Amino acid sequence: xxxxxxxxxxxxxxxxxxxxxxxxxxxxxxxxxxxxxxxxxxxxxxxxxxxxxxxxxxxxxxxxxxxxxxxxxxxxxxxxxxxxxxxxxxxxxxxxxxxxxxxxxxxxxxxxxxxxxxxxxxxxxxxxxxxxxxxxxxxxxxxxxxxxxxxxxxxxxxxxxxxxxxxxxxxxxxxxxxxxxxxxxxxxxxxxxxxxxxxxxxxxxxxxxxxxxxxxxxxxxxxxxxxxxxxxxxxxxxxxxxxxxxxxxxxxxxxxxxxxxxxxxxxxxxxxxxxxxxxxxxxxxxxxxxxxxxxxxxxx
Amino acid sequence: xxxxxxxxxxxxxxxxxxxxxxxxxxxxxxxxxxxxxxxxxxxxxxxxxxxxxxxxxxxxxxxxxxxxxxxxxxxxxxxxxxxxxxxxxxxxxxxxxxxxxxxxxxxxxxxxxxxxxxxxxxxxxxxxxxxxxxxxxxxxxxxxxxxxxxxxxxxxxxxxxxxxxxxxxxxxxxxxxxxxxxxxxxxxxxxxxxxxxxxxxxxxxxxxxxxxxxxxxxxxxxxxxxxxxxxxxxxxxxxxxxxxxxxxxxxxxxxxxxxxxxxxxxxxxxxxxxxxxxxxxxxxx
Numbered sequence: 001x002x003x004x005x006x007x008x009x010x011x012x013x014x015x016x017x018x019x020x021x022x023x024x025x026x027x028x029x030x031x032x033x034x035x036x037x038x039x040x041x042x043x044x045x046x047x048x049x050x051x052x053x054x055x056x057x058x059x060x061x062x063x064x065x066x067x068x069x070x071x072x073x074x075x076x077x078x079x080x081x082x083x084x085x086x087x088x089x090x091x092x093x094x095x096x097x098x099x100x101x102x103x104x105x106x107x108x109x110x111x112x113x114x115x116x117x118x119x120x121x122x123x124x125x126x127x128x129x130x131x132x133x134x135x136x137x138x139x140x141x142x143x144x145x146x147x148x149x150x151x152x153x154x155x156x157x158x159x160x161x162x163x164x165x166x167x168x169x170x171x172x173x174x175x176x177x178x179x180x181x182x183x184x185x186x187x188x189x190x191x192x193x194x195x196x197x198x199x200x201x202x203x204x205x206x207x208x209x210x211x212x213x214x215x216x217x218x219x220x221x222x223x224x225x226x227x228x229x230x231x232x233x234x235x236x237x238x239x240x241x242x243x244x245x246x247x248x249x250x251x252x253x254x255x256x257x258x259x260x261x262x263x264x265x266x267x268x269x270x271x272x273x274x275x276x277x278x279x280x281x282x283x284x285x286x287x288x289x290x291x292x293x294x295x296x297x298x299x300x
Numbered sequence: 301x302x303x304x305x306x307x308x309x310x311x312x313x314x315x316x317x318x319x320x321x322x323x324x325x326x327x328x329x330x331x332x333x334x335x336x337x338x339x340x341x342x343x344x345x346x347x348x349x350x351x352x353x354x355x356x357x358x359x360x361x362x363x364x365x366x367x368x369x370x371x372x373x374x375x376x377x378x379x380x381x382x383x384x385x386x387x388x389x390x391x392x393x394x395x396x397x398x399x400x401x402x403x404x405x406x407x408x409x410x411x412x413x414x415x416x417x418x419x420x421x422x423x424x425x426x427x428x429x430x431x432x433x434x435x436x437x438x439x440x441x442x443x444x445x446x447x448x449x450x451x452x453x454x455x456x457x458x459x460x461x462x463x464x465x466x467x468x469x470x471x472x473x474x475x476x477x478x479x480x481x482x483x484x485x486x487x488x489x490x491x492x493x494x495x496x497x498x499x500x501x502x503x504x505x506x507x508x509x510x511x512x513x514x515x516x517x518x519x520x521x522x523x524x525x526x527x528x529x530x531x532x533x534x535x536x537x538x539x540x541x542x543x544x545x546x547x548x549x550x551x552x553x554x555x556x557x558x559x560x561x562x563x564x565x566x567x568x569x570x571x572x573x574x575x576x577x578x579x580x581x582x583x584x585x
Contacts, residue, residue: 047576048509048517053402054476054556130398130555133472133527140476140510150401 027065034064037118044158053122053155054140060120063142064112070102071109074248075207078300079110081255085119086199088159090258091189092121093279094203095182095287096171099231102246103208107163110253119161124152126168126228149192156196164189166276173229176213180206180287182280187272190279195265199258202279204286206254210297211246212236250300252293254286308341310334310350329369338376345384345493348373351425353456354544355418366421367428374432377439384440386492388485389426391447391502392419396475396557403560406445406500416548430500442497444488447504447559450518451482451582457545462518463583468533471524473554474512480505481574481582491568504561505572506579511553518580527554 038057050056071077094107108121124147130136145151147164155162165171166185174183193200214231222230236243259282261275294300309315309324318324327333329350338346348370352362370387377385394404395412410427413420426443433441448458458479461467480503488503515522525533530550537543564570574582 046507046509048513050476050509050513052476052508052558054510127399133470136398136472136554137474140474145402146399148399148401154402 027069030068031061031065034061034068034113037112038064038120040118041112041120043120051143053143053145055120055143056141059138059141060143063138064109067105067109068113071106071113071251074246075102075106075211075251076248076300077106077110077207077251077253079114079253079255082110082115084255084257085111085115085161085201086258089156089196089198090161091156091193091198091200092161092163092203093189093200093283094163094165094205095180095208095283096165096167097174097179097205098208098210098246099173099212099214099229099233099236100244100246101165101172102211103205103251104163104165106208106251107203107205107253111161121163122155122160123163128226128228149188152189152192153196156192156198162198169228173217173219173231174214175217175231176209176215179209179213180291182284182287185276185280187269187276190261190272190276191265191267193265194261194263194267194275199260200279201258202256202282202286204254204256204283204288204290205251206287206290206294207249207251207297207300210249247298249297250294252290252300254290256282256286308343310337329365330372334372335376335380338380338382342380343382345386346373346377346382347386347388347489347493349388349489351388351390351422354460355457355538355546359418363421367424370425370428374428378436382439384493384496385429385432385442386489386497387425387429387441387443388489389429389443389445390419390422391445391478391559392552392557393423393426393445394557394559396551396555398555400556400558402476402556402558404502404558405560406502406563415551416546418546418548433498433500437498440496440498442492443500444485444492444564445500445502445559446485446488447478447480447502447561449482449485450479450579452585454482454583457549459583460544462515462520462580465520466523467515467520468530469512469515469522469524470530470550470553471526473527474510475552475554475556476508476558477511477514477552477556478504478508478558479514479576479579480572481579484572484574487573488564488568488570491570495568497567499563499567501564501567502559502561503564503570504559506575508558509576514580517577518583 038061044051049058096103104123111119111121120143123144125139125144127146129139130146152162166189167183170183212233214233216232218230259279307322309322310327311324312328314326315324325337327337352365393410393412394408395414410423413423429443449456450459484505512522531547534545534547534550538546
């Protein structure tokens with residue numbers, strides 16, 4: 001048994017060495033940079049290197065690399081207001097657009113690579129994600145959780161940074177004629193913020209709408225295929241899978257002042273809605289400022 | 301336990317390695333003879349862990365032993381002045397679903413049979429015991445729901461699964477899975493008796509790892525296969541009696557079914573003695 005195991009290990013190691021040797025120098029430097037950032041984030045890993053929710057920094061490091069390349073060289077993200085982030089628990093609330101959740105990836109990358117101290121963002125995902133093979137593993141290892149109120153509350157109580165997009169599918173799959181119009185917000189995030197006394201950080205993202213402007217959304221057909229939406233963009237489905245590649249619009253991510261709300265998480269919808277409206281307005285202001293400062297969609 | 305108490309056992313088969321001083325009665329839970337044992341022994345406390353776990357071709361027998369057997373045991377407790385009952389249920393009664401929150405508490409619904417009909421008897425036993433708990437408050441009843449128990453002598457489905465050399469897994473899935481050593485479960489039962497616990501408690505061990513990590517750490521090798529292949533294969537092999545896992549068990553290889561053991565720790569100060577590595581080592585040791 002042993003020699004076989006050794007040989008297998010040897011082959012895998014040889015393969016990964018082979019790949020690592022051929023990666024451009026710059027990529028290896030990025031990898032080292034990510035590792036250094038991840039090492040600064042406090043965590044609760046067990047002896048096997050996993051946190052109680054399946055996050056693994058070793059895996060995360062590999063996921064962040066393509067994200068960081070996109071962040072620096074494709075979307076050329078520009079951040080402002082990172083210094084306003086509170087320490088400890090926070091609920092990042094952002095606008096959602098662009099058909100595929102690159103906005104989520106860029107926001108997480110910003111918090112890991114640019115915030116001081118670096119933070120690992122815990123995304124709250126849709127129910128169907130853990131049902132997809134491989135996506136399910138990547139989902140858990142990168143620190144995401146199914147967005148149940150229980151999971152979200154537990155994360156905030158652990159003083160994590162939780163990211164939510166209260167527009168959900170309504171936001172991400174809207175067509176371009178509604179670009180930068182905030183869709184209806186769910187109320188769950190506000191209830192959780194009140195219950196866990198977590199500050200809300202409004203985030204306005206500009207650029208996500210132009211990465212894949214939606215021309216139409218064949219929602220019904222999409223549902224038949226088991227998808228939450230089926231957007232038509234200038235490149236998809238025209239160019240097939242290549243059409244999924246986002247356009248290199250320049251991203252601008254603006255963080256607002258943290259908002260502290262007081263109240264009862266189990267209040268009636270009307271009471272919650274008025275608070276949600278304040279968050280919505282804060283995000284709107286950030287987006288407007290970002291749009292006003294933007295000179296070109298691609299040049300930023 | 302043996303120092304301060306007299307312990308006797310009931311099983312359908314003789315227990316070869318029983319410790320000295322432990323008398324084992326060979327009777328069937330469902331038979332009149334079992335009541336005679338209780339009448340003559342007059343136990344102050346009963347620990348019920350006599351559930352049939354392995355699946356057989358005849359699901360009826362399993363259901364009858366587990367559900368009717370438990371019901372009769374509960375009746376005997378009432379009729380013969382038993383003061384304390386500990387029922388060892390299972391953490392799998394909550395079910396494995398993609399929408400499960402992490403670390404479910406004892407109030408979470410017991411949904412296992414929604415997708416896994418073969419273990420509805422365990423859910424029914426648990427429910428019977430919970431109803432009993434409210435109905436007869438004079439009997440101190442506790443229902444323990446331990447996470448996956450591993451150990452040299454454990455014949456549970458998870459233990460048998462991990463004991464194989466090549467272990468089929470669902471390609472693209474690797475859920476966080478919790479484990480506990482058999483000796484720690486014994487300790488938990490002893491604590492439940494000592495504290496005279498009343499209520500329902502999850503019992504969790506030293507921690508959790510992704511399933512594939514558990515497979516490696518316990519000395520097996522994972523054999524990932526696409527889900528549709530696995531389902532088709534398991535259905536046939538189970539029907540032919542080659543393997544003992546019903547196809548419904550596959551969900552536990554895909555989705556997390558993790559429990560919070562906080563309530564039990566608060567009530568008893570329970571701390572598992574065995575770490576994860578020792579727990580995995582105990583399987584084949």
